Amino acid sequence: MESMERTGRTDATEYTTIGAFRSANVHLTSCCNYRCGFCFSTKLDKRWLSANEWVPILKKLRHSGICKINYAGGEPFLYPEIAELCKVSKRMGFMVSIVSNASLIDEDVLSDLEGSLDWLGLSVDSISEDTERTLGRGCNGGNHIENVVSVADMAHRHKISVKLNITVVRQSVEDDFTDLIRRIDPQRVKVFQMLSLRNVNPDADALYGVTDEEFESFRKRHSEIVLSNGDPLIFEDNDVMEGSYLMLDPLGRVMTNSGRVLDYRSLDSISEDWSAVLDDQKYILRDGLYFMK
Numbered sequence: 001m002e003s004m005e006r007t008g009r010t011d012a013t014e015y016t017t018i019g020a021f022r023s024a025n026v027h028l029t030s031c032c033n034y035r036c037g038f039c040f041s042t043k044l045d046k047r048w049l050s051a052n053e054w055v056p057i058l059k060k061l062r063h064s065g066i067c068k069i070n071y072a073g074g075e076p077f078l079y080p081e082i083a084e085l086c087k088v089s090k091r092m093g094f095m096v097s098i099v100s101n102a103s104l105i106d107e108d109v110l111s112d113l114e115g116s117l118d119w120l121g122l123s124v125d126s127i128s129e130d131t132e133r134t135l136g137r138g139c140n141g142g143n144h145i146e147n148v149v150s151v152a153d154m155a156h157r158h159k160i161s162v163k164l165n166i167t168v169v170r171q172s173v174e175d176d177f178t179d180l181i182r183r184i185d186p187q188r189v190k191v192f193q194m195l196s197l198r199n200v201n202p203d204a205d206a207l208y209g210v211t212d213e214e215f216e217s218f219r220k221r222h223s224e225i226v227l228s229n230g231d232p233l234i235f236e237d238n239d240v241m242e243g244s245y246l247m248l249d250p251l252g253r254v255m256t257n258s259g260r261v262l263d264y265r266s267l268d269s270i271s272e273d274w275s276a277v278l279d280d281q282k283y284i285l286r287d288g289l290y291f292m293k
């Protein structure tokens with residue numbers, strides 16, 4: 001097998017501890033400088049682990065078959081050891097990704113991450129700066145979309161692949177993202193139906209939720225968009241998102257969202273009975289193995 005650090009891939013049959021799952025989302029911190037009204041992750045534990053404390057957990061994930069780590073938050077660039085953790089993860093053989101609101105990223109940040117960051121995910125919810133501010137994106141009156149476009153350009157220059165995450169909310173369900181997607185020129189686009197969790201952000205549905213029919217209409221209007229690399233957009237409704245992500249909270253606990261309820265389990269218990277909370281078919285359906293193609 002070629003080095004994972006060179007290829008970003010591993011043999012899908014090499015490990016079987018957690019079924020088809022080969023990627024994990026690690027929420028390093030619940031701290032964020034934005035106040036997105038529909039976000040669940042800012043409600044997570046305010047404590048966090050140090051980079052050294054994450055190392056044995058990352059080793060467990062690697063030996064369980066995980067070969068891609070996506071660092072999220074909150075805002076992961078508020079985690080003080082993000083650069084070091086990315087470098088450690090890369091040395092361990094992971095493909096490394098970060099999903100961010102882009103507000104704390106500049107050329108120096110990306111220069112420091114060059115060689116240890118494979119993917120940078122950038123989040124938007126609307127094509128309107130005013131709508132983004134209403135939703136809670138932006139700080140000190142800044143323009144969120146303008147900043148995302150600028151950071152995407154930086155990432156391209158640093159040879160870091162760009163992923164665009166679009167959360168469809170009531171305020172943006174009629175938006176046409178075609179021009180924004182073309183301008184950013186990402187290597188991957190994921191479109192999410194806003195998901196609320198009953199015991200975390202139950203009021204989000206009333207304020208930001210879109211119906212299945214509205215999300216399907218949005219999907220149809222954007223279904224013919226093809227990225228410059230030939231890939232289509234990936235759409236994830238609420239059903240697909242339930243059970244299709246292996247997620248860890250800032251204390252290293254596995255988070256599950258079955259029944260749209262946030263719960264916690266130990267990583268060891270997931271390894272022993274992963275099928276109780278993780279759904280292979282949904283993971284594959286949402287193209288969770290895209291990075292192994």
